[in-house]
Amino acid sequence: MTSNSPKEARERIHSAHRILVTSHIRPDGDAVGSLLGLGLALLDAEKDVQMVLADGVPRALRYLKSSEKIRKKPNGNFDTIISVDCSGMDRIGEILDGYPKPDLNIDHHITNLNFAQINLVDIEAPSTAEMLASYIPQWDLSISQPAGEALLTGMITDTLGFRTSNMRPQTLNTAASLMKLGVNLPALYTKALHERSFEAVRYWGAGLNHIEMECQVVWTTLSDEDRKISNYPGKDDADLVNLLASIEEAHIAVIFIEQGDDTIKVSWRSKPGYDVSKVAAQFDGGGHKAASGASIEGALDEVKKRVIAATQVLTE
Numbered sequence: 001m002t003s004n005s006p007k008e009a010r011e012r013i014h015s016a017h018r019i020l021v022t023s024h025i026r027p028d029g030d031a032v033g034s035l036l037g038l039g040l041a042l043l044d045a046e047k048d049v050q051m052v053l054a055d056g057v058p059r060a061l062r063y064l065k066s067s068e069k070i071r072k073k074p075n076g077n078f079d080t081i082i083s084v085d086c087s088g089m090d091r092i093g094e095i096l097d098g099y100p101k102p103d104l105n106i107d108h109h110i111t112n113l114n115f116a117q118i119n120l121v122d123i124e125a126p127s128t129a130e131m132l133a134s135y136i137p138q139w140d141l142s143i144s145q146p147a148g149e150a151l152l153t154g155m156i157t158d159t160l161g162f163r164t165s166n167m168r169p170q171t172l173n174t175a176a177s178l179m180k181l182g183v184n185l186p187a188l189y190t191k192a193l194h195e196r197s198f199e200a201v202r203y204w205g206a207g208l209n210h211i212e213m214e215c216q217v218v219w220t221t222l223s224d225e226d227r228k229i230s231n232y233p234g235k236d237d238a239d240l241v242n243l244l245a246s247i248e249e250a251h252i253a254v255i256f257i258e259q260g261d262d263t264i265k266v267s268w269r270s271k272p273g274y275d276v277s278k279v280a281a282q283f284d285g286g287g288h289k290a291a292s293g294a295s296i297e298g299a300l301d302e303v304k305k306r307v308i309a310a311t312q313v314l315t316e
């Protein structure tokens with residue numbers, strides 16, 4: 001029998017000894033922040049904890065204290081496995097091969113598959129980190145300053161600085177409670193959303209060179225070549241899609257990132273009234289109404305044509 005009771009989650013956590021906490025591949029601020037926030041609270045409760053991310057911590061988030069404790073592979077056995085910010089088992093990557101299904105699944109994606117024994121899924125929550133910032137004290141665990149910084153980073157990044165349409169008063173109350181613990185909101189905001197590397201801005205320049213707009217959909221591509229000429233180290237979009245989404249005339253923004261292996265990573269952002277998770281689902285992707293993604297096999301030009309045609313159905 002599966003359950004969705006936070007009380008049962010609390011009991012499971014308190015009776016646990018060896019805990020694995022994990023999150024999704026290509027981790028974002030909410031994945032790393034939620035993982036660290038919960039992982040550090042469990043370590044403080046003297047649990048034996050391993051925090052594992054298949055792809056490790058992205059360079060841009062390594063300023064988070066204790067993020068160096070996050071490993072790429074689990075070691076040994078666990079009596080409790082916790083997944084945070086993951087809609088499905090496939091999003092965790094290969095690290096759970098040979099391990100049982102997660103005991104606890106804490107997430108806010110509308111596409112969550114309730115794959116664990118206890119599933120705490122709140123699709124109204126703007127971030128998993130916000131859910132955890134409420135659950136951790138409810139579960140009689142404490143939030144240290146580094147854990148609070150991690151959680152607030154998850155909240156800030158998934159809401160793009162408290163400005164996504166799913167923002168609610170509770171989000172600001174939760175952020176305020178973390179500030180009262182001594183967490184420096186302005187400093188985290190600057191780190192998470194404002195600062196970027198010289199290479200990232202050059203990479204933006206390459207992408208902005210071939211931006212296009214039609215039927216209120218704006219898009220651009222980031223090729224392997226763009227990455228090479230700008231010396232950008234990641235295979236992501238350096239958040240360029242959010243800049244495209246700021247274009248006044250566009251209702252939907254799409255970005256295509258060549259992955260160097262015949263797959264194209266696609267990210268969508270939309271203004272209220274457009275559900276891009278439906279388009280992403282057509283390409284085996286997922287996400288939220290306002291922000292979704294997919295990995296699609298094929299050549300850049302061909303994938304671009306198919307995706308733009310499917311996306312423009314929403315704005316027609």
Ligand SMILES: [Mn+2]
Binds near residue numbers: 030108126127158
């Ligand atoms: Mn999230």
